[in-house]
Amino acid sequence: MNQYFHSIRIDTEKCDGRMKCLRVCPTRAIRVRNGKAVIIEEKCIDCGECITVCPHGAIVPLTDPFGELTKFRHTVAVPSPALYAQFGREILPEKILSGIKKLGFDHAFDLAITCGEVSFAIQEYLREYKGPKPLISNVCPTIVRLIQVKYPSLIDQVIPIDTPRELAAREIKKKKSKQLALKEKEIGTFYLTPCPAKMISIKQPAEKGKSHIDGAISISDIYAPLLSAMEGIEKGSYRKALESICILGIGWAMVGGICRTLRLKNSLAVSGLGEVLKVFDDIERGKLRNIDFIEAYSCTQGCVGGSLTVENLYISYNKILKLIETLEFEQIKACPDIREVRKLYRQEYFFITGKLEPRPLKPLDKDLAKAIKKRKEKEDIYESLPKIDCGACGAPTCLIFAEDVVRGDAELTDCIFNLPQRYKELSQEFSELFNKSAFLGQTKSRAKKTSKKGKVIK
């Protein structure tokens, strides 16, 4: 079995090695070998960028099929608040939750309420916290993995309050099993997820504990059936539907949603992996010590930008924003009871049980002297390469290729430019072909093809 579980898989039937994923992968975890993309398990942080760019849908998120529901006596859907952002402005969470029940779940749980509770819990934690700042939100599993892999020194700054989805699932199992006189394992909790990354946090929690969620169903898979399920639902009172929305929790679907609930003087919300990297570099340099809390998301605009969502991420972001504005304007401030949350907080209800450990990448060599030597070799190899990052060798850049060679994962001869010998052979072959007048017509068309390909590569 592999050491790391990943929520994405490459369908080798569909993959034709177009290299789009190769270039977009932020941790350089993809190579093309024998014309097919492969993922380097150790480097992948499950951000899902590759899923979005693949022109053939060959990168498949490993979410659960609907059939999983039958394995349980009682099933509860726990939709990410990002689901609420997928439909038009007149469709409020209440209706969406009723729609989900019509799809075959016994119950649909409003996660926004738990999000609101966790907002309060984070407030409590921040008040008592005396360690290095800023504290970092753990709500995005990709960000947690990024920290484990690339910023191990920031691990202690990741907030140890469990995520709303986990807390909700734990509570549901506890309550429902009592209510229905069932075992906890007979209650199935299903997270409706905006991204594949949540899947890894369920199958292989970063803290090595066990997840309380039994499965994750992609929002994009549930979208169409949900849309038709909602058609027949009677329109209730708009005002009443508004009143059931937790104003603290609803914003967790988008970047900035947590910060706005914490009432801090100095907090920061950042989204998009590239931007997150810049901010984390600054944290490591000690530049952002005056900031108390950072929420960071791998996807642009937060969970509404997840690769398994349907609606345009700016439109869904805007829907949530407008909903919050409406709630504020109407002075509807439904939220959990803060005294209750404080009581639970003191009972350690919100804390994560496992400990987050670093997961540094394998160095070039375990022995430092050898690693230094290999690093030098890598540079020598890199100097000999064309540095045009064509990708034909299967690595995203010449520099990464040089590293692959040093690590023994690739051969120097995999570089088509680094092959004077092979060039000679090839040119000889070509000239022989050209000389054979009988094949002239054929070679012409072939030559044309190759030059076309050559351009594409560049």
Add this chain to the structure above:
Amino acid sequence: MMMKNENGLSHQFEITGGDFSNAGRTSTSIKEILQEIGIDSSIVVRAAIASYEAEMNVVMYARRAMLTLSITPEKLHLKLEDEGPGIESVDLAMEEGFSTATDEMREMGFGAGMGLPNIKKNADKFEISSIPGKGTTLDIIICLDKTEEK
């Protein structure tokens, strides 16, 4: 740029004064090199902070500089040689809170007078020499061999 060094690895980075948009790149590159060869993350962070502060000093005050990173299995050496105004009083500059930063720099979050003291704090050995009107040279050494740690 890579340099030949028999015992270890050497790298040179050019830093341009006033180039705020690229500030931080050198220290990020250094961090990546150190992570790749498997240096302990606490040391990587110290080197990243020290090189970042040194880099920022050049960006804010000097015209240009060359930062040389040399790594052997025993130690990590950062040598920074800049062309710039130099430092009038090195002793004063080493005091926490002393800074000649302009209001604009302070507005950007720099100039807290922690740069040089911060480098010293993160180094095992730190030397600074400066000629006013010409430039400043920094030598930052971080031990890698655990037996040599102070």
